Amino acid sequence: xxxxxxxxxxxxxxxxxxxxxVKALVQHAMESGQRKDSSGKPIPRKILNKFTCTVNGKQVFxxxxxxxxxxxxxxxxxxxxEESGPVVLTWTDDDGSKIVGQDTIKVN
Amino acid sequence: MTSILNRRQALAIGxxxxxxxxxxxxxxxxxxxxEEVIKKFTGGKAPAQGRVKLDLPEIAENGNTVxxxxxxxxxxxxxxxxxxxxxxxxxxxxxxxVTFHFSPASGKAEANTRIRLAKTQxxxxxxxxxxGSFFTARKLVKVTIxxxxx
Numbered sequence: 440x441x442x443x444x445x446x447x448x449x450x451x452x453x454x455x456x457x458x459x460x461v462k463a464l465v466q467h468a469m470e471s472g473q474r475k476d477s478s479g480k481p482i483p484r485k486i487l488n489k490f491t492c493t494v495n496g497k498q499v500f501x502x503x504x505x506x507x508x509x510x511x512x513x514x515x516x517x518x519x520x521e522e523s524g525p526v527v528l529t530w531t532d533d534d535g536s537k538i539v540g541q542d543t544i545k546v547n
Numbered sequence: 548m549t550s551i552l553n554r555r556q557a558l559a560i561g562x563x564x565x566x567x568x569x570x571x572x573x574x575x576x577x578x579x580x581x582e583e584v585i586k587k588f589t590g591g592k593a594p595a596q597g598r599v600k601l602d603l604p605e606i607a608e609n610g611n612t613v614x615x616x617x618x619x620x621x622x623x624x625x626x627x628x629x630x631x632x633x634x635x636x637x638x639x640x641x642x643x644x645v646t647f648h649f650s651p652a653s654g655k656a657e658a659n660t661r662i663r664l665a666k667t668q669x670x671x672x673x674x675x676x677x678x679g680s681f682f683t684a685r686k687l688v689k690v691t692i693x694x695x696x697x
Contacts, residue, residue: 458654471663473640499652502660505643507636509612509661516647519623519654 442466444540446528452545453520461492461500462515463528465538471506487538489531490514494544495524520546581635581642585673585683588633594681599632599674601686610664610690617647619656619674619682629656631675638668664690 442465449460465487472484484506491501499518512530523546530538585594602616619629628651634644647658656674664670671685 494652497652499650499654500658501648502658503646503648505645506641507639507644507663509663513659513661515616515659517653517655517657519652521652 442538444528444530444538446526446540446542448526448542448544451543452547455520455522455546457520458517459520459544460515460517461526461528462513463540464511464513465530465540466511467530467532467538469504469506469508469510469512473506485533487512487530487532489529491529491531492516492518493527493529494518494520495522520544522546578637579639579642581637581671584635584642585633585671588631588673588675589681592681594673594683596683598682599672599684601670601672601684603670603686603688606689606691607664608691610666610692612661613664613688613690614659615662615670616657616659617672621656621676623649623651623654623656625651626677628653628677629674630677632656632658632672633675634662634670634672636662636664636668636670639663639665644670664688666690 444463444465447462453459467487470482470485474482476482486504486506488504490504492499500516502514504512523544526542526544528540598620600618603613607613617632617634619632621627621629629649632647635642636644644662645660649656667689669685669687671683674682
């Protein structure tokens, strides 16, 4: 199932040097590896462990997630608008798969 | 005679078992290795208080999702900026919560996410500056219903 993250930029058009806020929400169970199923067997850990955001190919923010991040992880951060281009958000799963979301920013 | 010895032995064994049980319990109650993790992050340096702001509720009704905002006072220029902020919780099963990576391109050293807290505990944020200095802040959050399952 393809997961589609929800991404919201505080503005789509910014002046050069402005700070833009990004809010993003992605659906994921973030199984902590601490829980047990009904038969008492531990449920293996499966989380999104890495998040990165690039604007026009340059990394502006990243985060390493641990199992202590809630299910359906929400993240809010900022970047400085320098040039127009795609804003790409990537979450990396423990199994190596990636969830990618994209928006664009126009810088005047 | 032998019966007394046996009783003493039995008592001794009983006490032994009891003390290990107590020890085991105190270990379970003891904090996780949060301090160690911080030491590793700072390379043994003691972080200074200040500049870091940890915004968390005083009382979290649901430990499964506790909103947390971290902000660090910094101009975020190429000369002076925050490179990393590590967040640990000292009584979760594992101390690590999240590490944010900033750069001057971040514009603002602030991030928000939602975290899981197993029980009432301290949240500690340690910020690393580009000049190699460290700043820290901590906050106690009271948790009514723990997260992390169990």
